[in-house]
Amino acid sequence: MKRSSALANLLLGVVLVLTISPTAAAQVVNIEIKGGSISSMTPSELFVDTDYEIKVKVLDETGNPVQGAKVGFSIAGGAVSIVGDSLATTGSDGVAILRIKFDEGGVVKLLLDESTVDRVFIYYQSLPSLGGSLIGVVLILLSGSLLYLIYAGPVKWYLEERVGK
């Protein structure tokens, strides 16, 4: 097969895959803030690498929708970074919609008019492979070195002292 026709086939394949692949639907999260604190959140946990459509409904203490409130997320700690809308304003129904994705785990602050409402975990789907490998390598190296050093030192000293006696 000529190189040009192989490239053409590859290009065609890519186009077909892009055409027939369905766009992954964002997962909807409903958060209700009543009187300045979270009264409900469904689902209750957020994960990394997931496209979210977060609908935040802001109610006053008597349960009436609050229009024009600024809702958003900011990073509280960890490696997490926010991809997408980090700020939105509520409409007449008191709802603001944030289309968002978190690329690493950590903790984010849910903000209402720049005040922190609560801190929300962004969980990992599974233990990241590089992090898990690091733990394994460090554990093996440290415990292995320590065992060897104890054998080469105190164990031999003790045996020498016993033989000496």
Place this chain on the structure above:
Amino acid sequence: MLVTLRILGSDLSEVKPRETFASRFGFLAAMLAYPSGMGTMTIVAFQAILWGGGSFWIWFFLSYLLIAFPVILADSAFGLSTRRANPLAWKKISGDNKFFEYFGWVVPIGNWIWNPTMLVIFGIYLDYMLNAWQGERFWTGSPGAFFWGEHLMTFRPIAFGLVVLFFVWLVSYKSLNIWARIMIWLKPLALALVGFLIVWNILYNPVFWQGWAFSFNFRPETLLFPMIWVQAALWVWWRCSIGAGPATVFASYLPRGGDITDSVSIGVAADMLIIFLAGLFLPSMLVGVKIPPLYGGATGLVFSGLPRMWNALGGTGLVLATLFYFIFIPAGFPSIVVYNEQFGACLMDKLGWTRTKTQTLLAIIAGLLIVFYGMPIYDALNGESFGLTLIFTQWYWWSIYAGICILIELILLFKYFKPHRVVEIVNESSSVKLPKAFRYIYYVSFILVAVMVAYLFIATSGLVPGVPAGGAGTMFADGTGYYGLTPLGIGIMLVQVLPVILVPLLLVPRK
């Protein structure tokens, strides 16, 4: 006054025969006891969460291997070759250079003044350990408010700090070998207890691995961020207090045939292991009960964050809390004994005092400082006790100092002692031999520390793009330390800055 100065300035080191460890296990005990500490053990995993995860850990371990390990070996070689504690060792090595003799005093005094701050904190550990069975009835449902606002406003930190001080005096006042016999068992005990907590965490916390992911997640590109290097290295410098460190004193106590390289290696490896293992259970346990693992300081974590977790765990939490606060005895207590021994040895060398007299005098001064640091006076500016603010500022200044201390020690090494002699001396008395090329590590250490210290000062000044002034980290530039001539500022000058500068001037003869 002049007579006093003359007496203090004279060198009575030849008057008394030097104490030695009963066997080479004594030096091993000292190396297991040093480095140690509770705060630096518990908080590192949380610092990793704030500063780069896996990259932080990699730089943390590299700092141990490329900076702490070689410098502790150099400290040991100084002590073994001179048979003196730091000031007189540095004096002898530098050919009576006054600057190095002065600096040989500065670090042991600084280390020792740090001790009463830890005695107050360990007093609080002891208090919490004894009362953990009461749980919420002791630290209430709002442990943070209780600790900062109520507990520190009582005389309990002073009372319990004095109790811990009594035990430090008890193991130190009579013989070097009493504390050595105790210390050798403590690090293994601490490792066993931490290991138990990890196993419990894995068995009973279904999301234990989330905490591991938070602290250890590794993104290779962050290895190149200088702020991560600095933040990781600082904890190693602070924990090991290298740069005129106590290893000089302990090596000076070595009997013939003692083993330096193996003991130092075991001490460093065991210390890295215990910090790493602490990182495998503390953040995980907090995540398990949905408490964000975001803590910049160990005191807030241990007395505010963890009690919230013990409360959430119910009855099991009370057992685990008792066990956790107990760990300060094998994991933290040795550090106080070590720094107490270091300064005591310097005084005994210089002034020819007996061990009992030296240790008793030091205990009395430490007791007064405990009262000072533990006093229940509210500091509205920081929302805690006045004494605790002083404790934090003490740690702040000392951690800045650590990097400078290392540079000065390495200059002493390069100019007078020479790196190849370190290798020769430690190899003469060690079963594990270092290669000759090991001497080049000292140049790597110097470059790393110089770059890190320079970067830290530049970043703190706000000269690094993207890093705001005062944004150089939780240990630095968080506002701590800048109080001017307020009561706090005067307190800091009186107990933390002036003694470290002035006392060595009394002890180093001018002619």
